[in-house]
Amino acid sequence: MPTPPRESRLPGRFIIGTRGSPLALAQANEFASRLGAAHGWDGAELPLDVIRTTGDAIQNRALAEAGGKGLFTKEIDAAQLAGTIDFAVHSAKDLPTALPPGLVVGGYLPREDVRDALITRGIARLADLPRGATVGSASLRRQAILRRARPDLAITLLRGNVGRRLDKVASGELDATLLALAGLRRLGLADRASGILSIEECLPAVGQGAIAIVIRAGDPAAAAALGRITCRDTGHALAAERAFLTELDGSCRTPIAGHATVAGERLHLRGLILSPDGAASAEGERHGSVTEAAQLGADLGRELRARAPAGIYDPA
Template identity: 55%
Template sequence: MAQSAPLLRIGTRGSPLALVQANTVRSMLARANGADEAAFEIVVIKTTGDAIQDRPLSEVGGKGLFTKEIEEALLSGRIDLAVHSAKDMPTISQPGLLLAACLEREDPRDAFISLKAKSLADLPQGAHLGTASLRRQAIVMAARPDLKVTPLRGNVETRLRKLESGEVDATLLAMAGLNRLGLSQHATRAMSVEEFLPAVAQGAIGIETRGDDNRTRQMVARINHTATFIAVACERAFLAALDGSCKTPLAGHATLSGDTLHFRGLIARPDGKGAHDVTGNGHIRDAVRIGDDAGRALKKIAGPGFFD
C-alpha cells in the first residue's frame, strides 16, 4: 500500500537541540490539529552555519547562515514550515516568508558554566572564557576586562566537551537549550536578566511559513503562544531599527505584565569599553513601536561611528 503524503513537512537543522525543538513542534501540531504525529514529516537541512565550525559567524555573514538553506527549502515548497531558534532568525524575513508563531518561551537567561569557578567574578585573573557570541563577549569584557575571550563554536554538547577537556576555563550557554536537552545540571549559575541581558528572542522557538500558505498558517496558529509572540515582535523591531547583525553586540528583552509591555535594550562595543542601554514601556498592542523606538533612541545616543 502506498504511503500517504505527509500533512505537513517541517524543516529544521540537524543538531540535537534543533531536533528536540522540531519534535516539540510536531507533537504540539498533532495534538492541536487532531492528527497523528506520523502525519508530520521532519526534514533535516544542513545549513552553512552548521558547516562552518572554524571561525566566528560574524566573520562570514552572521546568524542568517543558520536559516538560509531552510528558508530556501520553504520558498521552493520542499517544506511547509521551518522551526528555528528565534534568536537565529535574520532581522528581516525573506520576501514571501513570515514568522507565523512562537512556542511559549523557555528560560531566557544565560548560564555561566565552569569547572573552576562558581561565577564570572570568581574566575582567576586572566582565565580563558570561550564564546562565539559578541554580545556575551562584550558583557563579559565590561565586567572582567582581564579575561581572555576566545571563540568557541559547535553545538551545546560539543561546547560542553571542549570545556571539560580544558580548552577553556568557562563558557556561557542559553539556559533554554540546556533545559530542552536535559542538561541543566551543567549550569554552574544562571545569570539574571538584569546582569546579563539576553539576546533578542533568546529562549523562543519561531515557526516560519510562506505568507500565502493559509492552510499551514491556520494549523500553526493553533499552537502560537501570544505573549511570547508579542515579546519577540518587540525585540525583533528593536533589532531591525539598529540594523542588527552578528557584527554588533546588542541585547534586548521584553516582558509582559497584563496589558503592559516592558522592554530593555543594550548596545555595546565588542571590547566592553562602551555600552548604552534604554528602556521602554507601553501597551502590548504597541509592541513593535516600543521596540522600534528603543532601537532608534539607542542609535541616537550612541552617535555615528559607534558601530564601526
C-alpha cells in the first residue's frame, strides 16, 4: 500500500524506509525497537515502508558494472525527498560518499562487530582451504585481500542475500565465502561462521557493522527523535572512515578498506587500498582527537592516493 503523504499522517508518527532483504528488515526493526523504547512509542507509530531498489534487482553482475553503491539507495532517497518516509535505514557501507542534496546522515546506531566471517564446510582458517578452492564474493575488497593471502584460490562473483550465499556453500557449489559477522549476528546466524578473520587478516570495509540513519536536512522532529539513540563513538569513527573514502573518491571499482576505533577522546584510523589482484597495495594509519575525525580521514586518503603503486588507484 502506498505510504500516505506527510500531511495526512498522525502527529508524531514516523515512517521508516528500508530495503526488503532479511538483513535490511532486521536492521530496520532494530532501529524501530530502539527508537520506540527511547520514546515510549509502539510499533504502530513506527511503520516500515519496504522499498525495492535497483541493487536488489541485479544479481548476476558486479555493482561496479551497473553503477555503484547508489543502486541500493536511490529509490529510498527519492521516497525520502518526496516526503513519503521520514527515516531511511541503511548499512553504512552501502551509502555513497555523497548523499543527494536535501538528505543527511542523522546518526548511527551502536556498531556491531566489524570483522569478516569465513563460511566453509568445517574449515576455520583461510590458510587451511584446499589449494584451488572456489571462493565466492561480490566485494572487490574481499576478493583482493583473498588473492593477496591466497593467490591459488579461484575467486568468483557471488551476489544475493545472506541466505543465498550461505546456501551456495552448504550445497557444495562453492567451497567458501566471506560475510560480515555483524550481518550474521543481526540475523541470528552467527553459528554459521566457520571462523572469524582478524582485522589484521582482513581490514573491514568503510562503515562495516554500522547502521546509518538518513533524514531530510531541516527536519527538526526527526533529528530530535533520533538524537536519543545514536552512538557518539560510531559517529566519530564513521566521520573518519567516510572522509577517507571520499578523498579516494571510493566507488565500487577500487578495493578500499578502512576502519576507525575510538577510545575516549582519541581516534585510530587504518586504511588500505589494493590492486584487484591483491599484488600491490598501499596502507597507512592516523591517530588523533575525535574532534579531528574527518580531517584525519581526509589526510590518510590523500596520503594513500599519493603513495599508491602505478595502476592501483583509478577513481574513473
